[in-house]
Amino acid sequence: MGTHSNGRGSHPPANDSGVYAHIVGWGMAVPERVLTNNDLAAIVETDDTWIQSRTGIRERRIAGEHESTATLGLKAAQQALEVANILPLELDLIVVATSTPEHIFPSTASLIQDWLGATKAGAFDLSAACAGFVYALNMAAQSIRSGSIETALVIGSETMSRVLDWQDRSTCILFGDGAGALVLKASDVEGGVRSAVLRSDGSGWDLLSIPTVGSRDNRLPEANPDEVKMYKMYMNGREVFKFATRVIGESIMQALDMAGLTVNDLSLIVPHQANYRILQAAARSLNVDESIFVSNIDRYGNTSAASIPIALCEAIEDGRIKDGNHIALCGFGGGLAWASMIITWTGVETGEPRALGRQRRQLSYLGARWRRQLVRLSRRADEVVSRIHPERGRLSRLRHKFDKQKLD
DSSP states (O other), rough: OOOOOOSSSSOOOOOOOOOEEEEEEEEEOEEEESEEHHHHTTTTSHHHHHHHHHHHOOEOOOOOOOOOHHHHHHHHHHHHHHHTOOOGGOOOOOEEEEESOOOSSSSSHHHHHHTTTOOOOOEEOOOOOGHHHHHHHHHHHHHOOOOSSSEEEEEEEEEEGGGTTTHHHHHHHBBOEEEEEEEEESSSSSSSEEEEEEEEEEGGGGGGGGGOTOSOOOOOOOOOGGGGOSSSSSEEEHHHHHHHHHHHHHHHHHHHHTTTOGGGGGEEEEEEOOOOHHHHHHHHHOOOOOGOOOHHHHOOOOOOOGHHHHHHHHHHHHTTTOOOOEEEEEEEEEEEEEEEEEEEEOOOOOOOOOHHHHHHHHHHHHHHHHHHHHHHHHHHHHHHHHHSSSSHHHHHHHHHHHHHHHHH
């Protein structure tokens, strides 16, 4: 779950491999449609003052008809590749943290991998609810540190609006849609991801849940059965609040200890954006000023696994993170699951001249589109040809030749 601590101090823990996982690219995407608290007042019994005083939320973004977890994730990924100035073919791994995948299977990550033209990358989804992005980031970082891969794309993407019961005031006021992405790259320069603490307590499974196909029992023990709906979110807000305020400070301190740092070494804390009162409680628990926390919950609400990368992207763009800064990430949510990570921010030069890289990325996206069309056309042709001849059709051979050229 992370490197062992050498004790508190300014020196990083030992890394036997000599390989470090650095963040070299970042991007975010949110829907254009804005749903304000006043808009919600027309749907459920609530008002702007009530919502802001209890959550800190003023508005959130809602996915349109043609937007989805995959399309938002793709946009964030393309931005991250642009900042990193690397090609999709350089990616070894794509991980999407999400609670609202495009399908049960195939994975949303596989769809994005295809759309990018990242034909050399493995891809999978990771489900750890609002803690999912830190889980996914640690999985990718550990793969890099082990030497098994060099470059990874980690995405947090959600369309929470599609799993909300819009008549349930306790949940529908909280959540929004969006995506954020980071590119991790191997380097022998010290820094990057320093440590991570991943934890879970499955005894709290019924406190925050979305019953779905395959559920053993869709009746949550503490809920009114009439209030529980398949494929819709249920939350015991009071218990989740108590859980979150307890684990944030605790897990950040554990991750700091593993990194050989103290809370005074932190320049910034990027938490999951669940409720502004939770951030206030965490600041008191850590005995730090609230200003050290990044908060954009007022504009986006709770975007689950997407909230941390979106907040991190905005902090970077606002100039709040400098080379050499130590920052903490902390996610918490359904599972119950929580995770904290310590990162030392360092700039690592990557890629070829930016203009040339941009052109090659656009060609990759175009090539991926043509490949998809060719694959589908050849499959339909194969169905016809196979009825007449046992051998493969011409289009199928062309498709395999195209795939071989891409891999070469």
